Amino acid sequence: MMGEATDAQLLERWRLGDRLASEALTRRHYGSVLRYFELNASWAADDLAQKTFMAAVERAGQVRDVGAFRAYLMGIARRQLAMHQRELSRQSPLDAYEAYDAIPQNTKLSTIVARSHEQLLALRALSSLPRRPQMLLILHYWEGMRTPALAEHFDVPLSTLRSRLARAREQLRRRMEQMAGRGPRLPDDDGALASMFAALTTAEVGAPTEASP
Amino acid sequence: MTEAASGPGVLAPGTRLGRYQVLRRLALGGMAELYLARQLGDAGYEKVVALKRVLPHLAEEKSFVDMFLNEARLAATLSHSGIAAVHDFGTEHGEHFMVLEYVHGRSVLQLLKAARGPLPLGVALTIVHEVAGALHYAHERCGSDGAPLGLVHRDVSPSNILVSFDGDVKLVDFGIAKATAHNQATQTAGIKGKIAYMAPEQLRGEPLDRRSDVFALSVVLYELVLGRRCFSAPGEFALINRVAEARYTKPSRIDPNIHPDLATLLTTGLDAQPDGRPATARDVQLRIEAFAEAHAQRLSRVAVAHYMEASFGFEAYPQTSAIPLPAVEAAEVPVPPPARRSLVPWLGVAAVLLVGVGVGVMLQAPQEAEGEVAPAAIAAPAAPSPRPAAEPEPAVEEVVALEPEPTASDVAPSPPQPATHKRKRKKKKRRKGKASGSAPDAAAGLAADYLPPSRRPG
DSSP: OGGGSOHHHHHHHHHTTOHHHHHHHHHHHHHHHHHHHHHHOGGGHHHHHHHHHHHHHHTGGGOSOGGGHHHHHHHHHHHHHHHHHHHHHHHOGGGSTHHHHHSOOOOSGGGGGGTOHHHHHHHHHHHHSOHHHHHHHIIIIISOOOHHHHHHHHTOOHHHHHHHHHHHHHHHHHHHHHHHTTSOOOOSSHHHHHHHHHHHHTSOOOOSSOOOO | OHHHHHOTTOOOTTOEETTEEEEEEEEEOSSEEEEEEEEEOGGGOEEEEEEEEEOGGGTTOHHHHHHHHHHHHHHHTOOOTTBOOEEEEEEETTEEEEEEEOOOEEEHHHHHHHHTSOOOHHHHHHHHHHHHHHHHHHHHOBOTTSOBOOOOOOOOSGGGEEEETTSOEEEOOTTHHHHHTTOHHHHHHHHHHHGGGSOHHHHTTOOOOHHHHHHHHHHHHHHHHHSSOSSOOSSHHHHHHHHHTTOOOOHHHHOTTOOHHHHHHHHTTOOSSGGGSOSSHHHHHHHHHHHHHHTTOOOOHHHHHHHHHHHHOOOOOOOOTTSOOOOOGGGGSOOOOSSOOOSHHHHHHHHHHHHOHHHHHHHHHHHHHTTOOOOGGGOGGGSOOOOOOSOOTTHHHHHHHHOOOOTTTOOOOOOOOHHHHHHHHHHHHHSTTOOTTOSTHHHHHHHHTTSOGGGOOO
16 A cells, blocks of 8 residues: 555655655665665765665655655765765774774675676766766666656756766766776667666665565 | 573584584684684694684585685695694584684784784784795695696785784685685675775786785785775775775875885885786795895894784683583594584583483484494594593583673683783783773684684674
8 A cells, every 4th residue: 555655645644744654755765875875885874874864854844846755865865975975084084993893894786796897897987976977877877767857856957957967977988988998888878878777776775675666 | 501501503612523622612704603622632632723614504505615615625735834724624414614723813903903003114014024925835836736726815904814922924714715706695795895905906807816915915014014094985886996996095195204115115016907016925025025124124023922912911822621521432433413404403412422421322323324434534533532531521511601602792701711811911901991801802803814804793
């Protein structure tokens, strides 16, 4: 029953104080958020994913575009990541040996790493992109958001969104080329890029429980 | 009762595995666990060893067992003072265990953590010099046909280098990475734990050779001398990117007063391309020696031993007398029981055996009927042994009472050591800030180093 509700419906019920609705929304999107952090800050991925949902709960009333709840959530995730990175650069604790043990070594996204070096290369390149173009690629290819929805979410004309996306793709392609040397090339074709990203998402990035379709 | 005291699947102190008797568990990992044990022989022969056992729930996975066997076979061909020896390999109740040299000391990772900064230069250079020697030996190793084996350790890192209180330096886990290459899952695990010590070509998916180990060893050298990690990043992909491009902080930025020769020594092996590094581990040794000579540094194991005691206090070699020797003759005939099961029931059997020899004989009969003759290798101590038959009865309880296993750390504290213990305490107090709680994890930490990195407790 819960599984058939749209994000917008669940959000509406959440705002009215329905805890089950908030849990359902969390389950549905946890994997996406966690995957984002595993790509960018895997040592703290679980922690940051939880912080993101906590922040989302606090601000549930401010959601502007209920049709793109996932994009909204990923926006919060991006801010959490920025905060995390600022904090790290202030403390710089990662050089210290004491920090070594605290690092959880098991992240789910990296199960991909063993699969093929081409996929590893794609993940490396994606993780090395600036946060904005990276997020755009993730939302479009990883989360399957179409360009009109993205344009609406970012509040820009469709043409602007499309050219931003093209630029992000180009950046990614260049990074992959640099990293690979004589290795695999990123396909120029949009469909091929989409299927490569689709392959990346098949990694079992775990939601706490199975999300309903 | 024994089970309750030790947790499921844990071998209780006193348990027998072939010719070996478990003294206590040193560490638990995700794939294997490590025990302190003693090898028993005729005429009171006894030798302290480390015993590594595949975890019961993995003992039926062929790929993992194959990997374990590969590791054992590979390591068994290596005989060098700088490599912790594999003494033996056995199978008991269908479960495999590997018998390793017990190294009484600490891992380099523990040294680094305890130091909270650089190690004394001479000590750092000595350690790396020794490891380079061990690596060179392994790299040069030939097979029985005389052809080079092309061995690459692939997992040289602070946690795989042990330093004994005598100042010996031992490389461990030789062949783990090679063996894990057959198994996708564990290969992933390997990648996760040790990205920071992998050679760039490994991350780029290019072929490896001995220069990959040279890179890893250079990372260790950098970290020992500068007291901080060579490669670090907020996440694994960022870390992979850093290592793949060999982006590390220049030594002169960390220590503006560093001598240019030392800076060169530290970075010469950290080239992203294998061709840019010293060609062999021997080459690394020679460079260290040349530097030491030019800069009045002494490569001395005695200095390492002194440093160990200064850092960790005096620590007595494990005492075995607290655990009674196996009491009953019946237990000495290592015939596998009919069923392949976890070793836990065996503890029960051991307890029963202690009650009376008659029961032991009874248990033995169906085993022989099974037709599985004990392999010659473990049938060795068949002759009646002159062991004292004094304390057969309360053995199990007594042992458990002596060594309660803490639940959190998975590690039993050392047996009571009246005299030395006090001395250790005193030392610890003198070293401010280090006294608290480090004593019981000592053995655990050491043992953890035999386990693959991603599987270590804590």
